[in-house]
Amino acid sequence: MTARAAATDVMGPPIGVNQRTQAQRFSAFKDALRERSLKSTSQRDDIARVFFANKRHISVEELYREVKQVNPGVGYATVYRTVRLLRECGLAAERHFHDGEARFENVEHEHHHDHLICERCGRIVEFANEGIERLQEQVAHKLGFVITRHKMEIYGVCPECRSGRVPRTASRRARDSSQT
Amino acid sequence: MTARAAATDVMGPPIGVNQRTQAQRFSAFKDALRERSLKSTSQRDDIARVFFANKRHISVEELYREVKQVNPGVGYATVYRTVRLLRECGLAAERHFHDGEARFENVEHEHHHDHLICERCGRIVEFANEGIERLQEQVAHKLGFVITRHKMEIYGVCPECRSGRVPRTASRRARDSSQT
DNA sequence: GCTATGTTGATAATGATTCTCATTTTCGTA
DNA sequence: TACGAAAATGAGAATCATTATCAACATAGC
Ligand SMILES: [Mn+2]
Ligand SMILES: [Mn+2]
Ligand SMILES: [Zn+2]
Ligand SMILES: [Zn+2]
Numbered sequence: 470m471t472a473r474a475a476a477t478d479v480m481g482p483p484i485g486v487n488q489r490t491q492a493q494r495f496s497a498f499k500d501a502l503r504e505r506s507l508k509s510t511s512q513r514d515d516i517a518r519v520f521f522a523n524k525r526h527i528s529v530e531e532l533y534r535e536v537k538q539v540n541p542g543v544g545y546a547t548v549y550r551t552v553r554l555l556r557e558c559g560l561a562a563e564r565h566f567h568d569g570e571a572r573f574e575n576v577e578h579e580h581h582h583d584h585l586i587c588e589r590c591g592r593i594v595e596f597a598n599e600g601i602e603r604l605q606e607q608v609a610h611k612l613g614f615v616i617t618r619h620k621m622e623i624y625g626v627c628p629e630c631r632s633g634r635v636p637r638t639a640s641r642r643a644r645d646s647s648q649t
Numbered sequence: 650m651t652a653r654a655a656a657t658d659v660m661g662p663p664i665g666v667n668q669r670t671q672a673q674r675f676s677a678f679k680d681a682l683r684e685r686s687l688k689s690t691s692q693r694d695d696i697a698r699v700f701f702a703n704k705r706h707i708s709v710e711e712l713y714r715e716v717k718q719v720n721p722g723v724g725y726a727t728v729y730r731t732v733r734l735l736r737e738c739g740l741a742a743e744r745h746f747h748d749g750e751a752r753f754e755n756v757e758h759e760h761h762h763d764h765l766i767c768e769r770c771g772r773i774v775e776f777a778n779e780g781i782e783r784l785q786e787q788v789a790h791k792l793g794f795v796i797t798r799h800k801m802e803i804y805g806v807c808p809e810c811r812s813g814r815v816p817r818t819a820s821r822r823a824r825d826s827s828q829t
Numbered sequence: 830g831c832t833a834t835g836t837t838g839a840t841a842a843t844g845a846t847t848c849t850c851a852t853t854t855t856c857g858t859a
Numbered sequence: 860t861a862c863g864a865a866a867a868t869g870a871g872a873a874t875c876a877t878t879a880t881c882a883a884c885a886t887a888g889c
Contacts, residue, residue, distance in 0.1 A: 508835055508886050529876085544838040549877070567745070567800075570876065585794050596788050604781045605803055612774055613808030614765050620747075621801035623785055628793030688855050688866055709846085724869040729846065750845065 488577050494521045494560060501558040515540040516551040517560075525574040526564065526593055532573070566593070566622065587627035594627070668757055674701040674740060681738040695720040696731040697740075705754040706744065706773055712753070746773070746802065767807035774807070 489497070498517045502509055519535050520527070527535075533548045552573055555561035561573045566586055583601075585594040601621070609616045669677070678697045682689055699715050700707070707715075713728045732753055735741035741753045746766055761782075765774040781801070789796045 506835085510836065510885070512837075542838085546839080546878080547837060550836085565745075565747070585789060585792055587794070588797055594792055594794070596792065598784055598788055601781055601784045601788075604778055604784070605801075608776050608778055608781075609765060609803055609805055612765055612776065613811075614767070614774070614803070614805040615811060616803055616805040617768055618805075619801070619803040621785075621799070623789055623794070623796055623799040625789055625794040625796040625798075631793075631795060686866090690854070690867065692868070722869085726847080726870080727868060730867085 488575075491518075491521045494575065498555070498558065498560060501560070507554075512536075512540060512543045512547050513551050513554070515543065516548055517555065520552070520555060520561065520573070521575065525595075526566075526572040527574070528570045528572050530570065567624075583621045583623075585623045585625065585627075587630055588624050589626050589630035592627050592629070668755075671698075671701045674755065678735070678738065678740060681740070687734075692716075692720060692723045692727050693731050693734070695723065696728055697735065700732070700735060700741065700753070701755065703755075705775075706746075706752040707754070708750045708752050710750065747804075763801045763803075765803045765805065765807075767810055768804050769806050769810035772807050772809070 495514075495517060498521075499509060502513070516532065516536050519539065520532060523532070523535070529545075529548055529552060532552065533543070533545055536543050536548060552561060556563055556573070560576055562576050564572045564574065564584070566572060566584070568591075580597060581602075582595045582597045585596060586592070587594075605619055606616065675694075675698060678701075679689060682693070696712065696716050699719065700712060703712070703715070709725075709728055709732055712732065713723075713725055716723050716728060732741060736743055736753070740756055742756050744752045744754065744764070746752060746764070748771075760777060762775045762777045763781075765776060766772070767774075785799055786796065
């Protein structure tokens, strides 16, 4: 979406191409509801719209607050329920970055990716690396396992944080996913 | 410790060599207490002994139950406190395998390792792979990060579970770490 | 319009972990 | 060996994220 570094050798193919538009995602959601004989409601629509429009890796708390601004009546439980629904429909992916709360991101079908997380400022950078994936397969195969999924997160300090002028506190997990 | 496959190419050097004995670990613990001006108590000793003697990847709940058998007066909070202490002393490593509760394992200084987890029976197999570690470093470096730690878990189905005769339920996370 | 059925919001419940605090232990020192 | 400051303990309350409950309320097909 934003600028991309030409680091394809180590990084694998660019992340973020071939994304569905917000509108496409929204109608995919409506279709999924229909298929499952679930009902369309204003709160589901609002929550989904905010989710599709949003930056990546949003927590339920954050999503709840944003939805409140467009539809103040929505309850916490409904946000939880809808986010679970989005996950079940394959439109949202749930992540757990060891900061207690779950985070959700839009699913781009084509590209699996993993994460690099700055322990100082909370920034999250995505990456995909074919070599790592291949080695994982090899290891699993050697041990007789068939992989269903995997999780890999690298924690460290991002370049901005290392360069001295730290983005102070407060804006911790607000800033998110520079999508380098 | 047990039999080891000669899969060093993909797997890296064998895990589990150069382990300290239980007694060595225990006295390292006592030393750590002294260094920090913490007091030696019977409950700390009992909890630590059980932990050092135990199989890998034990949950606080499990540890609590085992400690109860040797010292029924020990409270839940003390087990939590002691396990945290062991972690701070570098004698225990905390893991989170997406089954809600934290698990702790003895730290073998020489060998970092990652995990393969069977989603069917809960079996946990350890592995170390130099190639993966190297690629992680490369990816992080390319993105300007300095790695502090990382987490990688592969989930799948183990050979036993695939071979039909499933170790029924119930023994879920009892069986643990075949240390292939 | 009229229901059957799914949905909602408030709130209680849950499960893992941490905190509180009154009581008890430990251990260096007299 | 006895003291007493400092630390540790156990029971239960508190916390935090998430899920369950349930009465009141929309939705959608007829
Ligand atoms: Mn992501
Ligand atoms: Mn392990
Ligand atoms: Zn940072
Ligand atoms: Zn299995």
